[in-house]
Amino acid sequence: MTATTKKDEKTGAPAGAAAPQEGQQTTAVQKQTITPSERFTNMVMARFSGLAGAAIELSGYQKRLVQQYFISIDMALKAAEEKRLKKDEKKRDPLPVTWENVNLEQLALDVVACSKIGYDPAIANHISMVPYKNNTTKKYDISFQEGYRGRELKARKYGFEVPDNVFAELVYKNDHFKPLKKDARRDVESFEFSVSENPFDRGEIVGGFYYHEYYDEPRKNKLMFYSKADIEKRKPEYASAEFWGGKKTKWEDGKPAGSEHVDGWYVEMMWKTLFRMAYGVIPIDSEKIDENLVQMLEREKHFESLREQDPDEALIDKRNTQLQQGTGTKKLNTAAVPDGDEPTRKAIATDVQYEDIREQDGGNGQEQPADGSLFGTERKGPSF
Numbered sequence: 001m002t003a004t005t006k007k008d009e010k011t012g013a014p015a016g017a018a019a020p021q022e023g024q025q026t027t028a029v030q031k032q033t034i035t036p037s038e039r040f041t042n043m044v045m046a047r048f049s050g051l052a053g054a055a056i057e058l059s060g061y062q063k064r065l066v067q068q069y070f071i072s073i074d075m076a077l078k079a080a081e082e083k084r085l086k087k088d089e090k091k092r093d094p095l096p097v098t099w100e101n102v103n104l105e106q107l108a109l110d111v112v113a114c115s116k117i118g119y120d121p122a123i124a125n126h127i128s129m130v131p132y133k134n135n136t137t138k139k140y141d142i143s144f145q146e147g148y149r150g151r152e153l154k155a156r157k158y159g160f161e162v163p164d165n166v167f168a169e170l171v172y173k174n175d176h177f178k179p180l181k182k183d184a185r186r187d188v189e190s191f192e193f194s195v196s197e198n199p200f201d202r203g204e205i206v207g208g209f210y211y212h213e214y215y216d217e218p219r220k221n222k223l224m225f226y227s228k229a230d231i232e233k234r235k236p237e238y239a240s241a242e243f244w245g246g247k248k249t250k251w252e253d254g255k256p257a258g259s260e261h262v263d264g265w266y267v268e269m270m271w272k273t274l275f276r277m278a279y280g281v282i283p284i285d286s287e288k289i290d291e292n293l294v295q296m297l298e299r300e301k302h303f304e305s306l307r308e309q310d311p312d313e314a315l316i317d318k319r320n321t322q323l324q325q326g327t328g329t330k331k332l333n334t335a336a337v338p339d340g341d342e343p344t345r346k347a348i349a350t351d352v353q354y355e356d357i358r359e360q361d362g363g364n365g366q367e368q369p370a371d372g373s374l375f376g377t378e379r380k381g382p383s384f
Contacts, residue, residue: 036070036382037070039382040066040067041066044112047105048112068122069115073131081096097131098382102141106142110299114144124147127144143303144296144299158284158293161220164214166278168278170271171205171206171208172203172205173202173205174195175194175196179223179225187219189223191209191225205267205270209224209225211223224278228270234276239269243269245262246264
């Protein structure tokens with residue numbers, strides 16, 4: 001009796017032959033349909049595991065954050081490259097700001113740390129990404145800039161004795177504000193506050209306050225109030241008139257043509273500054289510190305050290321010119337200011353959605369504004 005080979009009912013191929021072919025086709029389809037953000041996530045996990053010497057596990061939510069980081073960085077690089085290409089060829093930095101020129105090893109470490117902390121670039125004022133050129137490595141480092149909502153997240157996750165409620169208010173001339181500080185007759189700090197009878201005619205801003213409230217331990221409640229001048233001291237040194245209001249140079253055909261006044265978003269900037277102060281004074285709990293927070297704090301110090309290397313007046317004039325032209329910044333420069341009762345340190349005083357691009361000057365380590373991007377209009381995507 002002659003044995004017959006069993007055929008696959010669908011393909012007619014010998015049993016066992018069709019399955020590998022089908023699997024190979026499925027794998028090919030998966031490779032073709034994987035998105036750039038998914039490839040980025042895989043690259044981050046692979047590089048982090050290689051650097052850390054152990055496999056990295058990310059939750060589904062953390063993987064989504066990593067994909068959001070890719071989108072945000074991609075946009076930042078593209079915008080910067082467009083600016084770089086618009087510059088005169090003699091003044092243009094020769095190094096394109098593309099994925100090929102990004103320090104991916106360091107980026108993988110930072111991305112994993114940020115995702116585990118929970119910074120979400122899809123939420124306004126949480127976190128923003130800014131490329132900085134590092135002339136030592138001839139690569140672009142990506143700085144993760146914490147927004148005012150990101151500061152709130154960090155304080156609530158890592159803070160020591162975090163208040164149950166934190167709120168900040170600006171006070172106008174026609175408002176009623178009376179601080180009630182602790183004294184021999186009062187155990188709990190409080191305040192009286194009400195807007196003017198006409199809420200649409202409150203007068204000019206005269207100051208502001210924030211209040212830390214502890215529901216179960218009201219004796220810990222803390223009230224801090226500041227004059228208008230005190231709040232404005234936290235204003236970035238190179239604050240743009242587009243945001244804080246004031247005069248800016250008017251440019252026509254690339255040349256200065258007098259000045260013009262812009263209203264900006266002064267009220268919003270003042271309130272955000274106060275909000276940052278309210279959360280900035282909450283100390284970090286040493287028992288809550290993890291490797292992710294340490295990683296981000298170290299990176300903050302790295303970029304702050306670059307900013308501290310900008311003392312010469314020529315560089316200041318160059319930055320101011322770029323601010324006036326609108327070629328150097330779309331986000332306020334981070335200023336060196338102490339927040340409330342914090343130890344003196346550099347801190348971001350305000351936050352908006354976009355950031356200026358800076359590079360490190362190769363001659364003396366000074367950081368200078370730069371331009372660059374990810375995909376040019378005729379470029380391919382990232383190679384990872």
